[in-house]
Amino acid sequence: MSIEQAGSVSCYLPCGIPPVAICIVCNHHFCWDHFREHRQTYEKYLDDADNKQQPLSNCLATYKNIESKLRSTIDHWESQTIDDIHRSAENARKTLANHIEHCRSHFEEESSTITGSKSINRNTQLMQLEKLHNEYDHSLENIHIVQHCDQRRALDIETTNPVKETFSSEP
Numbered sequence: 001m002s003i004e005q006a007g008s009v010s011c012y013l014p015c016g017i018p019p020v021a022i023c024i025v026c027n028h029h030f031c032w033d034h035f036r037e038h039r040q041t042y043e044k045y046l047d048d049a050d051n052k053q054q055p056l057s058n059c060l061a062t063y064k065n066i067e068s069k070l071r072s073t074i075d076h077w078e079s080q081t082i083d084d085i086h087r088s089a090e091n092a093r094k095t096l097a098n099h100i101e102h103c104r105s106h107f108e109e110e111s112s113t114i115t116g117s118k119s120i121n122r123n124t125q126l127m128q129l130e131k132l133h134n135e136y137d138h139s140l141e142n143i144h145i146v147q148h149c150d151q152r153r154a155l156d157i158e159t160t161n162p163v164k165e166t167f168s169s170e171p
Contacts, residue, residue, distance in 0.1 A: 011031040017033075041059075045058065
């Protein structure tokens, strides 16, 4: 186990050897062997591109795992959101069914009172039935399906402090 003094810098790769070079591109400190390896990686990509064997974009292959994880995160969010929406819709259906059942039950109770009363004349029964019918109509008209925008599930892609490199033809 190597002991580091406060403020001391060690090789970016775990080797315990003090650094002798700093990569001016990535700003990592390297021991001599690791610095050469670091440079050779990019030299190989350039050599392969110069020899038309492989495009420079092959150096991005190491990021495929990260790219896949990001896509997988979106896929998981999508699946979870769809499940949440299905649950919410099912709950709304149950609530609506309960409300409609309650309104129909009230209609049935009141309509049996209208038809069961022999002391009410036919004209009064017609008016009461029409009022009851209107009451049921209004109870349905007063049902509103509301989407809560503040609860809408949304997904955004944000970047924090994106680093943009500048390139020039001068060394």
